[in-house]
Amino acid sequence: xxxxxxxxxxxxxxxxxxxxxxxxxxxxxxxRGRRPEEWVGVWVDDVDAMFARVEAAGVTPAPxxxxxxGVRVFDVVDPEGYTWGFMQRGPYIARFE
Numbered sequence: 082x083x084x085x086x087x088x089x090x091x092x093x094x095x096x097x098x099x100x101x102x103x104x105x106x107x108x109x110x111x112x113r114g115r116r117p118e119e120w121v122g123v124w125v126d127d128v129d130a131m132f133a134r135v136e137a138a139g140v141t142p143a144p145x146x147x148x149x150x151g152v153r154v155f156d157v158v159d160p161e162g163y164t165w166g167f168m169q170r171g172p173y174i175a176r177f178e
Contacts, residue, residue: 100124128169
């Protein structure tokens, strides 16, 4: 998906039944101190089971959290510094401010 200026902001890949997101929004990630190519999102059927699997492998990420935009997610950083976001679709929760 390209932004207003034509720069690719996000790519979604399908490989069989697996959906992977590559986030390329330079403005979003620069504000967070990372290069855009360092985040890869992977959709899973059960994010809590994936979290348990990651913990069983000896990694201790922050636990999954529900986002107001309908995603349950946790992130883990690999040895090369890439952040992998494991995500599960859920209900959208309206936010009022």
